[in-house]
Each structure stands twice: as C-alpha cells, then as structure tokens.
C-alpha cells in the first residue's frame with residue numbers, strides 16, 4: 419500500500435510538467451518524503467510534434483470541447499513515462515488551457531485515471547482546483563519545492579527562484595523556517611510575461627518556434643514608452659498573491675506591432691525584465707541572488723536585460739550555479755508535491771496562492787479507477 423510505504427520513509431516519485439510554452443513534456447524523478455529532497459534522479463523530455471502542438475494551441479483559452487487536446491496530453495505523457503522505471507507514485511500536472519481563478523476557475527487537461535491505468539501506478543493530479551475552490555489563485559505551486567531546494571543547499575538566508583517559462587513566476591523563501599506553509603516561509607506569485615509573447619512574435623513574423631539564443635532581441639533596442647506602459651499595468655503593482663493566464667499580457671504583442679522584428683523582440687524581453695524587477699520589490703527583503711530556471715535562462719538577451727534592470731546588489735544566476743537542472747525544476751516540483759498530497763501535507767498556503775489556509779490540492783487515482791471511464795468511452 420502506498421500509505422504504508424510513505425510511512426516508512428522517502429519514495430521515488432515521478433513528476434511531469436507540460437508548460438504554457440507548449441514545447442513538450444518534462445519528466446523527472448525525485449526521492450522525497452514530501453518534506454525533504456533526498457536525491458534527484460533520471461529526467462526525460464518529449465517534445466510535442468507540430469501537429470500535436472497545433473491541437474494544443476487551439477485549446478488555449480478554452481474550458482470545454484477539449485477531448486482531442488486531452489488525448490494528445492495523455493498520449494504524450496503515457497509514451498514518455500512508460501520508458502521511466504522505478505517510481506512508486508506519479509505527479510501529473512497536465513496542460514493548462516485556461517486560468518481565471520477569480521472567475522471561471524482553472525483548467526488543466528489530461529485525465530490522471532487514464533495515466534494510472536496506463537502506468538499501473540498511483541497518480542496524483544488536478545493539483546490546482548482545490549486551492550481555487552477555497553479562494554486561492556491555484557498558482558504558482560512550485561514554491562514549496564523551491565523552499566525544499568533552498569533547505570537542501572544549506573542556505574540560511576532568504577533565497578529567490580525565478581521561473582522563466584511562458585509566464586514568469588517568482589518565489590521568495592526563508593529556508594530558516596522548516597515548514598514551507600508556516601507564515602513568513604514563502605511568498606510567491608507570477609510577475610508578468612516571460613517567453614509567451616516573444617515566442618508568439620517570432621512565430622508570427624518569422625515562422626520560428628523561439629528567438630534562438632536571443633539573437634533577434636540582442637540586435638534590437640527596447641521601446642522605452644512601451645516598456646513603461648507595461649511596467650505601469652495594474653497587475654504589476656498589485657500586492658501578491660496573484661497569478662496570470664498565458665495570454666494575459668498578449669496586448670504587448672499589439673503594442674509592438676509597429677516596431678521592426680529586432681526592436682519588437684527587445685521590447686518584449688525588456689517587459690519581462692522590468693516586471694520581474696518590479697516583482698522583486700514585493701519581496702519582504704531583497705534577495706542577494708535570484709536563481710533562474712525555465713527556458714528563458716537560456717536566452718542571453720533575457721538574462722542580460724534582467725541583470726541590467728533588477729535593483730543594484732541582486733545577482734541573477736541560472737540554477738545550474740547551485741548544481742540544479744533548470745529545465746526540470748517544475749517536473750521535479752510535481753513529483754515532490756505528489757508525495758506531499760499523498761501524505762496529506764499542504765501544497766499551497768496564503769503566501770503562495772492567497773488561499774485562506776494551507777491546503778493540499780490534488781486527486782489520487784489508482785490503476786483500477788479508470789475501468790469505469792474506459793468502459794464509458796468504449797460505449
């Protein structure tokens with residue numbers, strides 16, 4: 419029984435993330451008891467094919483009629499995870515198609531019951547709904563894992579983690595407080611856009627998936643008036659907790675429509691850096707160092723813009739500087755959170771999502787649970 423195994427000590431959990439960039443599925447193994455990270459294990463990645471990506475792209479912003487997109491997500495995860503042995507539990511984030519915590523809720527597609535059946539393992543999924551139902555933002559959820567990583571490195575002073583995915587999210591955490599859900603241990607929120615508008619710009623203008631190594635942005639000059647407009651957007655000044663949907667800053671794309679490709683890219687990069695810098699102002703104390711994960715850390719234009727725009731005395735460094743794999747932090751986070759949920763520990767708290775009290779979100783499905791669903795689907 420999983421419950422008995424979890425009582426005995428740490429287990430190997432397999433976490434997955436299919437992020438807002440729609441590039442593919444990340445998977446990573448973590449040996450953990452949901453409180454401490456004992457070891458980091460194998461990782462794997464499966465890109466979505468062009469055809470799959472266009473199905474997922476069409477699903478963005480939608481709350482229903484998502485069967486085809488869900489099948490793409492379920493199929494890609496089953497294929498990737500089937501090749502990874504040794505896990506006792508899976509944390510399955512799924513793919514966010516729409517996020518409106520103050521309104522319609524939050525929507526992640528991919529059915530964990532089917533994955534439990536395909537892998538013959540218990541699967542924790544639907545991590546965000548319970549938090550939203552209790553008045554939280556449902557995001558970001560990686561902060562408790564960031565806190566565990568900060569403790570693992572032996573840090574005693576506050577540490578900041580910045581994820582530059584489609585959207586940017588910042589975690590400030592105090593590793594001297596053992597319980598991540600305790601008051602003062604974690605403050606986290608989405609700062610603004612990261613790669614999503616830039617990816618959309620180069621897709622529309624150049625037919626490319628991304629601004630490889632920031633080549634376009636490095637050749638351009640940011641439009642100061644547009645950057646200032648983004649920095650004065652109501653979201654940026656709003657006191658956290660707060661979270662964004664992938665396309666909440668899509669208006670920035672319209673704002674750069676009159677600029678050449680290079681200047682438009684440089685402007686979108688500067689908007690990311692400026693809104694992160696403003697976000698740092700919401701932290702209880704300025705951190706000495708911001709550890710960056712997510713694909714944006716591989717874009718030198720973004721890293722330089724950040725280094726230039728954050729307040730003096732704050733160093734910007736990739737998480738590789740402390741021996742971590744910046745592509746896998748989110749997948750590892752959902753392995754860690756799966757164990758927390760299975761142990762009945764919270765996965766979010768007022769400081770991370772604004773939920774009224776610490777809550778453990780997530781449904782646990784076991785291999786047999788899919789039988790009724792499969793019979794239903796077969797008609």
Ligand SMILES: Nc1ncnc2c1ncn2[C@@H]1O[C@H](COP(=O)(O)OP(=O)(O)OP(=O)(O)O)[C@@H](O)[C@H]1O
Pocket residue numbers: 435436437438439440441581582583584585586613614617627628629630631632711712713714716717748
């Ligand atoms: N070499 C590179 N040069 C420029 N940009 C890059 C490079 N490598 C990755 N990226 C950017 O990183 C993005 C992918 O980042 P990541 O996988 O962290 O996002 P995600 O997990 O899908 O998003 P989120 O964290 O918002 O859910 C790509 O879409 C691209 O914009």
Ligand SMILES: CC(=O)N[C@H]1[C@@H]2OC[C@@H](O2)[C@@H](O)[C@@H]1O[C@H](C)C(=O)O
Pocket residue numbers: 437438514517524556557558559560561581583584585586587608661662748
């Ligand atoms: C609703 C949703 O899926 N949000 C994502 C998205 O991508 C980055 C940022 O916005 C963050 O809030 C979150 O993902 C990470 C994994 C999180 O929950 O920590």
